[in-house]
Amino acid sequence: MATKPGIPKGTRDFSPIEMAKRNYIFSTIKEVFHRFGFEQIETPSMENLSTLMGKYGEEGDKLLFKIQNSGDYFSGITDEELLSRNAPKLASKFCEKGLRYDLTVPFARYVVMHRDELTFPFRRYQIQPVWRADRPQKGRYREFYQCDADVVGSDSLLNEVELVQMIDAVYTQFGIRVSIKLNNRKILSGIAEIIGEADKIVDITVAIDKLDKIGIDNVNAELLAKGISLEGIAHLQPIIQLAGTNDEKLAVLKEVLAGSEVGLKGIEETDFILQTLKGLEIQSEVELDLTLARGLNYYTGAILEVKALDVQIGSISGGGRYDNLTGVFGMQGVSGVGISFGADRIYDVLNQLELYPAHTTQTTELLFVNFGEKEVAFVLPVLQELRNAGVRAELYPDTAKMKKQMTYANNKGIAYVAIVGEDELAQGMILLKNMETGEQQSLTPEALLKQLRNK
Numbered sequence: 066m067a068t069k070p071g072i073p074k075g076t077r078d079f080s081p082i083e084m085a086k087r088n089y090i091f092s093t094i095k096e097v098f099h100r101f102g103f104e105q106i107e108t109p110s111m112e113n114l115s116t117l118m119g120k121y122g123e124e125g126d127k128l129l130f131k132i133q134n135s136g137d138y139f140s141g142i143t144d145e146e147l148l149s150r151n152a153p154k155l156a157s158k159f160c161e162k163g164l165r166y167d168l169t170v171p172f173a174r175y176v177v178m179h180r181d182e183l184t185f186p187f188r189r190y191q192i193q194p195v196w197r198a199d200r201p202q203k204g205r206y207r208e209f210y211q212c213d214a215d216v217v218g219s220d221s222l223l224n225e226v227e228l229v230q231m232i233d234a235v236y237t238q239f240g241i242r243v244s245i246k247l248n249n250r251k252i253l254s255g256i257a258e259i260i261g262e263a264d265k266i267v268d269i270t271v272a273i274d275k276l277d278k279i280g281i282d283n284v285n286a287e288l289l290a291k292g293i294s295l296e297g298i299a300h301l302q303p304i305i306q307l308a309g310t311n312d313e314k315l316a317v318l319k320e321v322l323a324g325s326e327v328g329l330k331g332i333e334e335t336d337f338i339l340q341t342l343k344g345l346e347i348q349s350e351v352e353l354d355l356t357l358a359r360g361l362n363y364y365t366g367a368i369l370e371v372k373a374l375d376v377q378i379g380s381i382s383g384g385g386r387y388d389n390l391t392g393v394f395g396m397q398g399v400s401g402v403g404i405s406f407g408a409d410r411i412y413d414v415l416n417q418l419e420l421y422p423a424h425t426t427q428t429t430e431l432l433f434v435n436f437g438e439k440e441v442a443f444v445l446p447v448l449q450e451l452r453n454a455g456v457r458a459e460l461y462p463d464t465a466k467m468k469k470q471m472t473y474a475n476n477k478g479i480a481y482v483a484i485v486g487e488d489e490l491a492q493g494m495i496l497l498k499n500m501e502t503g504e505q506q507s508l509t510p511e512a513l514l515k516q517l518r519n520k
Contacts, residue, residue, distance in 0.1 A: 073207065073208075074201045074207065075199070075201035075205075075206045075207025075208065076206065076207060076208045077206065077208075081428065082426050082428075083412075085425055085426045085427075085428070086412060086415065086416070086421055086425055086426065087210075087408065087412055089421060089422070089425045090239075090408050090411055090412060090415070091192055091210075091212065091408065093235065093238055093239065094192070094212045094235055094406055094408070095190070095192065095212075097231055097234045097235050097238070098190040098212075098214050098231070100234070101188075101214070101227060101230075101231055102188055103188045103189060103190040103214050104188060104189055104190070105189070105190055105191065105192075106172075106175065106189050106190075106191055107191065107193060108165070108168070108171040108172065108174075108175055108191070108193070109165075109171075110164060110165060110193075110194070111132055111162045111163065111164055111165070112162065112163060112165050112170075112171055112174070113161065113162055113163075114129070114131065114160060114161060114162060114163045116170065116171070116174050116394075117129055117163050117165070117166060117170060118163075119393075120166075120170045120390075120393065121166055121167075121170075122267065122271065124271065125166060127198070128166065128197045128198045128199055129163045129164070129166055129197075129198065130163055130164040130196045130197070130198050130207075131159075131160035131162075131163045132160055132161075132162040132163055132164065133159055133160055134159055134160060134161055164195075164196035165193075165195050165196065166195060166196070166197055167195050167211060167213075167405070168191045168193060168195060168211050168213040168405065169213065169215065169387070169390070169403060169405070170390070172189065172191065172213070172215055172217075172403075173217075173387075173390040173391045173393075173394060173401070174394055176217055176391055176396070176399065176401075177391050177394040177395060177396040180396060185217065185218030185219070185399075186216050186217065186218040186219035186224075187216070187217050187218055188214070188215075188216050189214070189215055189217075190212070190213060190214040190215075191211075191212075191213045192210065192211075192212045192213075192408075193210065193211070194208055194209065194210050194211075195208075195209065195210075195211050196208050203378075205379065206409055209407065209408070209409040209410075210407075210408040210409060211405045211406070211407065211408065212405065212406040212407075212408055213384075213403055213404070213405045213406075214228070214231065214403060214404055215401055215402065215403030215404075216401065216402055216403065217391070217399055217400070217401035218399055218400070218401075219400065219402075220400045222334055222337050222338055222341075222367075223341070224402045225338050225366075225367045225369075225386065225402055226338055226341045226342060226345075228369065228384065228402065228403070228404045229245060229247075229338070229342060229347065229351060229369070230345065230347070231404065232245055232349070232369070232371055232382055232404060233245070233347045233348055233349045235406065236349060236371070237348045237349070239411070239415060239420060240418075240420045241373055241375075241381075241411075241414055241415070241418065241420065242349070242373070242374040242375055243349050243350075243371050243372060243373055243374060243381070244349065244350050244351075244352055244371070244372045244374055245349050245350065245351045245352070245369065245370075245371055246352055246354040246357045246369065246370040246371070246372065247335065247338065247339070247351060247352065247353055247354065247357070247367065247368070247369060248335075248353065248354055248355060248356075248357040248358070248367075248368045249331035249332075249334055249335045249366055249367050249368060250270070250331070250358075250364045250365055250366060250368060250385070250386075251327050251328060251330050251331025251334065251365075251366060252318065252322070252328055252331035252332060252335065252355065253266065253269070253270050253331075253355075253358060254266050254325075254327050254328065254331070255322040255325035255327050255328015255329070255331060255332075256269075256301065256304055256321075256322070256325075256328065256355075257269050258325045258327065258328065259300070259321065259322060259324065259325055259328065260296075260297040260300040260301055261294070261296070261297055261300075262293055262294070262297045265291065265292065265293055268288070268291035268292070268293065269288065269291075269293065269301070269358075270358035270359075271358065272284050272287040272288050272291065273288075273301075273305050273356050273358055274356070274357070274358035274359060275287070276305065276356040277356070281302075281306070285298050288301070304318075304321060304355060305355050305356050307355055311339050311351070311352065311353045312339075314353050314355070315332055315335065315336055315339075315353065318332050318355075319332055331366070334366060334367060335353060335367070338367060339351065339353065354370075357370050359383055359385065364385040364386065364387055365386055365387055365388040365389060366385065366386030366387075366388065366402070367385050367386045367402065368383075368384075368385040368386075369382070369383060369384045369385055369404060370382070370383045371383065373414045375418060376413075376414045376417050376418065378410055378413060378414060379410065380407070380410075381406070381407050381410045381411055381414060382404060382405060382406045382407060383404070383405055383407075384402070384403045384404035384405050385402065385403075386400070386401070386402040387400075387401050387402070387403075388400045388401075426478075427457075427478075427480075428457065428477055428478060428479070429457050429458065429459050429477060429479045430456055430457045430458060430479065430480050430481060430517065431451065431456060431457070431458040431459075431479070431480070431481045431482070431483055431517060432458070432459055432460075432461060432470070432473070432474045432477075432479045432481070432482050432483065433447075433448060433458070433459070433460040433461065433482075433483045433485070434461060434467065434470050434471075434482060434483065434484050434485070435460060435461040435462065435463060435464050435465070435470065436464065436485065436486055436487075437464050439490060440485045440486065440490055441460065443485055443490055443493075444460060444483075444485055445460070447495070447510045447513070447514075448460055450510070450514060451513075451514055451517065454514055454517075454518060455518075456514070456517045456518070461473060470482075474500060475500065479500060480499070480500055480501065481497055481498065481499060481500060481517070482497075482498045482500060483495050483496070483497055483498075483513070484496040484497075484498065489507070492507075493509065493510075494507045494508065494509060495507070495508050495509070495510060495513050496508075497513060497516070
């Protein structure tokens with residue numbers, strides 16, 4: 066008995082209707098990217114592990130899908146090494162490549178490799194799949210698409226302002242109510258400095274980034290386990306649970322971080338972004354959230370995250386400023402800032418809220434019934450003219466019973482059926498049936514084209 070086929074956990078198949086919805090997401094995001102002057106690039110699905118490792122922190126490195134070397138991958142490995150069962154060390158010898166974890170690190174590698182061909186500031190967007198060896202759960206997949214937009218070669222905070230505008234434009238167009246969370250890694254560094262744990266900034270940010278998921282008690286337990294003192298944890302509590310308006314939060318932070326130069330710099334940057342946005346028409350709420358850390362080592366300034374307000378799901382977009390990412394590839398002094406839209410989570414949100422426009426899943430508009438060779442000879446030139454005019458039309462390929470062909474049209478949700486039988490052929494006419502109302506009318510090919518163009 067044949068084994069029933071399946072797909073890996075955390076991956077999905079998509080039907081034609083589902084793909085129509087996904088393409089609506091991609092085209093909407095792409096249109097906004099173009100509106101803001103971004104250009105498209107693509108990078109390979111696999112990268113050298115040397116490109117990927119060490120860019121996402123210890124937890125991120127564990128989630129990299131590594132690709133086993135082809136050929137004799139045991140070559141050069143001793144029996145002692147094999148028997149040690151040291152997985153990380155063996156993986157480094159078995160695997161030289163890995164599937165990309167995100168699009169930002171490959172983009173940094175691209176910028177360094179193609180620096181002489183680019184005009185800076187370089188505004189690029191990229192829509193491609195990424196892979197993470199994560200535990201699959203609702204809203205979290207092992208294979209998913211990211212839609213990234215980044216600007217490199219500019220230190221201006223106007224880039225951050227424009228990213229917020231882009232986020233707002235995309236979700237306003239989708240009809241999804243969102244909250245745009247904003248923070249700054251310099252503020253977090255200042256907090257770590259003030260509580261006397263400056264060298265533990267990464268441990269602190271990784272822990273507090275989980276506040277929404279695991280709660281304050283578990284975050285504190287993780288901080289303690291990472292070696293943060295009880296006194297430091299106590300000082301941290303009122304800061305990460307700070308409430309009030311954005312201006313009120315900034316006012317308190319200015320006092321708390323008065324002794325931290327880096328913290329005050331973060332406040333200054335955040336204040337500029339928020340004050341500039343006040344003069345623009347932003348539909349979404351923008352909130353300063355001190356628990357936002359995003360847990361990735363390469364952010365150095367502003368951090369952005371987007372939450373859907375009407376659906377229980379993780380963040381649906383995220384990004385921030387990374388001043389030193391290209392430096393790890395030998396290109397110093399190139400600042401970058403970017404945002405990533407999680408297409409798969411957006412897809413789930415749009416499904417739950419039923420926000421897809423009616424035309425999104427529209428497939429074939431018109432089906433010609435097939436009655437035989439003579440009728441088909443009459444229909445084919447008409448069909449070609451309709452398609453040339455942009456009408457989505459098809460001819461049933463086989464001479465089958467009328468009921469079967471009409472069932473086909475119903476199952477595909479085709480709006481109109483065109484019938485050319487003996488009588489219609491003799492008159493040079495086409496009988497058009499509206500599948501929703503049942504209404505029928507006899508039209509010339511020219512009148513048919515005119516009517517469908519106006520739909």
